[in-house]
Amino acid sequence: MSESSVMTETVSTIYLVCCFAIPVLYLILYSFLTKKSKKKNFAKALGIAICLMIILFSVKLVLRLNIAIFDYPNCYINNICSNDVDDENETPKKNNKDKTSATNSTSSTNTTSSTTPKKVNPNAKVYDNVKENRGTKTDKGRTAKGYEIYEIDGVTYVDGFLIANKTYFLPESYAPTNTYNKANPKATQTCNNCIEKEVWDAYQDMKADATAVGLNIYISSGFRSYVVQNTLYNRYVEREGGGETGKAKADRYSARPGSSEHQTGLCYDLNTIDDSFANTAEGKWVNQNAHKYGFIIRYPKGKESETGYMYESWHLRYVGTELAEKLYNDGNWISMEEYFGITSKYEE
Numbered sequence: 001m002s003e004s005s006v007m008t009e010t011v012s013t014i015y016l017v018c019c020f021a022i023p024v025l026y027l028i029l030y031s032f033l034t035k036k037s038k039k040k041n042f043a044k045a046l047g048i049a050i051c052l053m054i055i056l057f058s059v060k061l062v063l064r065l066n067i068a069i070f071d072y073p074n075c076y077i078n079n080i081c082s083n084d085v086d087d088e089n090e091t092p093k094k095n096n097k098d099k100t101s102a103t104n105s106t107s108s109t110n111t112t113s114s115t116t117p118k119k120v121n122p123n124a125k126v127y128d129n130v131k132e133n134r135g136t137k138t139d140k141g142r143t144a145k146g147y148e149i150y151e152i153d154g155v156t157y158v159d160g161f162l163i164a165n166k167t168y169f170l171p172e173s174y175a176p177t178n179t180y181n182k183a184n185p186k187a188t189q190t191c192n193n194c195i196e197k198e199v200w201d202a203y204q205d206m207k208a209d210a211t212a213v214g215l216n217i218y219i220s221s222g223f224r225s226y227v228v229q230n231t232l233y234n235r236y237v238e239r240e241g242g243g244e245t246g247k248a249k250a251d252r253y254s255a256r257p258g259s260s261e262h263q264t265g266l267c268y269d270l271n272t273i274d275d276s277f278a279n280t281a282e283g284k285w286v287n288q289n290a291h292k293y294g295f296i297i298r299y300p301k302g303k304e305s306e307t308g309y310m311y312e313s314w315h316l317r318y319v320g321t322e323l324a325e326k327l328y329n330d331g332n333w334i335s336m337e338e339y340f341g342i343t344s345k346y347e348e
C-alpha cells in the first residue's frame with residue numbers, strides 16, 4: 001500500500017471515529033451540565049445527537065473519503081469474495097457498457113486526470129516474466145505459430161509463459177509458490193495477496209502511479225484455489241438447472257476448475273469486476289498503462305473466439321514488460337492465444 005493511500009485511510013478512519021465520538025461527547029456533556037435535566041429535555045438532546053451522527057455520515061458519503069473497509073470486499077465471509085462471483089468467468093453484475101455516464105464510484109478525486117494521464121515509468125523499468133517452476137520438461141511440440149510448448153509437473157508453458165485456459169488445465173494441486181502470503185492449494189478462501197511476488201510488486205508500482213494521478217485501483221480477487229473454483233463452477237451449474245444443460249449454460253461464463261487463471265497467482269481482478277470498469281477513469285488508465293508494469297488485458301475486447309471468454313477490462317495477467325509491450329497494440333490488445341497460436345476450447 002502506498003504512503004498516500006495509508007494517509008487517506010488514516011484520515012478517513014479518524015473521521016469515522018469522530019462521527020460516533022462527537023455526538024456521544026455532546027450527549028455526555030449535556031447530561032453533565034444539566035444534572036437535573038428532565039427526561040423530555042434529555043430525549044431532545046438524544047435526538048440532536050442522532051441527527052448530528054447522520055449528518056456527519058452523510059458528509060462522509062458525499063465526499064467519498066476512502067476507507068479500507070469500503071474499498072475492499074469482505075473475502076472471508078462465506079469463503080468467497082463478495083465480488084468473486086462476477087469474475088471471468090461470470091455474468092457481469094451490471095451491464096453498463098452502453099451507458100455514457102461512466103460510473104466512477106471508486107475514484108477518490110476528479111476524473112479529468114484520466115484524459116491526460118501523467119507519463120509514468122519514464123525510465124521504462126523492465127519487469128521480467130515470472131520464472132517457470134523447476135522440474136522436468138516434457139516436450140509437447142510447437143504451437144501453430146512455432147512457439148515451444150511443454151509441460152512441467154502437469155503445468156503447460158508456451159515459450160516460457162504459463163498457460164491456463166479452456167485447452168490447458170492446471171493440476172488440482174497447483175498453487176503459486178513464491179508469494180508473500182502462502183497460497184494454499186486446498187484453500188477454500190480466495191486470497192488477494194497470495195499472488196506471485198513479482199506480480200504483487202509490479203501491481204504496487206502501478207497502484208502508486210495511479211494514485212499519483214488521482215485514481216484509485218485495488219485488487220478485488222487474486223488467487224483462487226482449485227477447490228474454490230470448483231465450488232463456484234458447481235454453484236453456477238446448479239443455478240442453471242443442473243445436468244448437461246446447466247453445465248453448458250455455466251460454461252459460457254464460468255471457468256471449470258483447473259482452467260481458471262486465478263489458480264496461477266499471475267493475475268487479479270480490479271475494482272468493481274464488472275463491465276462498468278472499462279468506462280471509469282481507472283479502467284481507461286489501466287487499459288493504456290498496464291503494459292508498462294508487465295500486465296496485459298488477458299481477455300481483450302472482441303477476442304472471445306480466441307480466449308474463450310468475454311471482454312474483461314478488470315482481469316489483468318502478468319507476463320512481464322517485454323511481452324506486454326507486444327500485446328498492448330496501442331490499447332487494442334492482442335490475446336495470448338492469437339500471439340502464440342494456441343486454442344482455448346474445452347475438449348468435448
Ligand SMILES: [Zn+2]
Binds near residue numbers: 269
Ligand atoms: Zn479474473
